Amino acid sequence: RRHPELGAGIRRTLERRIRAWRAIHGEEQEVIFRQTHEVGQVGLSDFTDMGELGVAIAGVPLDHRLYHFRLAYCGFEHAHVVLGGESFVALAEGLQNALWSLGGAPREHRTDSLSAAFCNLDRNARDDLTRRYEDLCAHYGMRPSRNNRGIAHENGAIESSHGHLKRTIADALLLRGTADFDDLAAYRGFIDEIVSRRNARNAKRIDHERATLQALPDRRTSDYEEVIVRV
Template structure:
């Protein structure tokens, strides 16, 4: 332990986030892990060697949802000489078998957000809210800004439709309220703002969006339909 060079064993253990007992054991054992003996092998015969593939696996295939305790009870009924001590062995072996041969599990790729890295903007049509003024429906949307890591949020009422001007105003108000800017800003590709625009107008709108993000030192990015952020 490098901390041991300048600290007592107890202090060095605390800095290394290990127990004092472990620190003393390491200090007394001067051998490297590679110099130690090979870990001991099994001391007794495998109690499931004769029955796991022949009896337990068929049960698992026939009833994928069967519980380990039910398999244990059945094995004890068939082979009472095995004894209650095999329960943990069965549970461990069944868990390992299911990890390899069981039903497919849902695969989750968790997103890891870094502080200050990403902010997101979007618009929400508020027609379903039924907001009225003097009895007349209010045609409006909400601009919504959020930081992915901290959850900081800012809302801005937009009278009318979705546009670059609405995005720019809402985004600047959000950043001023935040007192800073994230490293990356992600929008919904300005799909509504692009609608009914010719190629030159769309390119100009893209350029203005990129320049707006560049002004605040943010990297512009856009959501792609069907692809998670």
């Protein structure tokens, strides 16, 4: 981006040669069998920790994660900065932001086992959380599914994308010259810009899949926690 006079062809040649070098001299890669994804079928959600990038707000390190949504077929992505840990509220807010940004809903929504969100909950609370997640998916006409605990490759359509997105963010921070932002809004805008650029590369596939998605309901559903307190 700093040297537009080089042209897109030179960039593509460089990327091709880097891929070839990594294939021969890079780290050993796991052998995988690629899945065939159907258009309009599957959207995936997951969280990824961002601590390794050293992001700070006004000089104070930011303890955060990214909620990450992706359509398996076309590669549409949405990322939402989450303060604190994984929770149903973070999932509900991030997922709904993604669907309304996309303008439709896939027929199936897949997550991991949500073990972090269930951590330290009693049986009744876990059952309630499961019900709320199923209600959230039903509101958008999506069938909920989960991969088996500890089997990350079952969520491979988004797990591998985590690494690509985080490397893109790391490169953008290097170009920016600092990982320190004036406020949280500036950092959220920075993430939105990066994700928008990634989606622009797949614009034709995204438009094709968007036309096959289910229509959104008239309104969002709850993305907050209800708590009963004694007064």
